[in-house]
Amino acid sequence: MEEYILLIDTEDAKGLVYNISKVLFANNLNIEQNSEYVDKETNKFFMRSVITGNISKNILLKELTEVLPKNAEIKLNKKAKKDVVILATKESHVLGDLLIRYIDGELNANIKAVIANHEDLRDLVEKFDIPFTCISADGMSREDHEDKVIQRINDYEPEVIVLAKYMRILTPKFVETFPKKVLNIHHSFLPAFIGANPYKQAHKRGVKIIGATAHYVTNDLDEGPIIFQDVVNVDHTYSWEDMRKAGRNVEKIVLSNAFQLLLDDKVFVHGNQTVIL
Structure with missing residues (x-):
């Protein structure tokens, strides 16, 4: 059957x-x-x-x-597990959470590889017996670096690509190569607090809510169809480090929930919106 x-x-x-x-x-x-x-x-x-x-x-x-x-x-x-490639840079919290959920059998996925532009996360990934490839961008144009990343991704023929805090702006070529396949996560401070340490900026402004948004990647930076969002409450007693910890926790939850919706074929793209069934 x-x-x-x-x-x-x-x-x-x-x-x-x-x-x-x-x-x-x-x-x-x-x-x-x-x-x-x-x-x-x-x-x-x-x-x-x-x-x-x-x-x-x-x-x-x-x-x-x-x-x-x-x-x-x-x-x-x-109804079967989808092949997945994860892109990462240096931050480990989102990637580590996904790998633990994967090993625990929570994700209906086959994580084929992790590709990063720095070596920092190699030890973490290889502890889970998942192939890790570093493609450094040092001394390369964005286009040349991306071509190498695309070539490596194509080796695995993934159905879903997850940006686990991959800190590179993708070109239109990348988006067009993998339409409706790339999932990204960003904190709720965009576009209010851009640049170095948004949590320090938020702390100075007395922010009371920290959230995260998971969305499809399009050519409009961080403006693709939204798949999942969540927030946590903070107050004046939080240091900026506490805010960062709360933000990272909500990022993990939001990305994993959005990822599971994609793995379960529950997401329709409707214009710049999504319908979740």
Whole structure:
């Protein structure tokens, strides 16, 4: 018995759920879980179904295409672990959290490799028996360095790429090479506190909330479709070091939650927004 995730993104119309269910029934498939959403403003319909049975993928996709509006986006993914590559620089808190969750079996992923532009995290990564590659950017243009990173990523053919505090601005070429595949995390201080030590700046301003945002990477820096966010409360008793600790903790939680949503095929991109089903 096979288990698949069916994802449908199309114009809304009467009878969609009935027509989809009829095709699934005719193919002797069972719906184990189902979620739907209609955006009234754009007349868009989104559906995620977990289905089981003996599936003939080509036949099923053909029959679904015949009953759905033109230009409907249909994806049928086998429920399995996704291949993942992580990019990192020097900060260990987010990467370490992901590696621990991975070893504990919390993530529906195969982490194929960690690629970094510094050697600092090699020992950490190799403790988990995961390949580590350092591609230094010293003396290289951004484009030349990125070409080497892209080449190395392609060796692993990942379905998801995670930026675990990878402190490099990606070029349009990189984004276009891996569309809707790159997950990033940033703290909530952007764009208010930019540059060196934003936590010191936030402490001086008396910030009361610290948060983090996980999002797809686009050509607009830190403005891609948001997948997950969270916040923690702080007060006047917090030093800037305490604020940094709180910020790092929320970054870990936000990134891991967003990562799991991608691994479970629960994220639809809708313009510059996301629909989570």
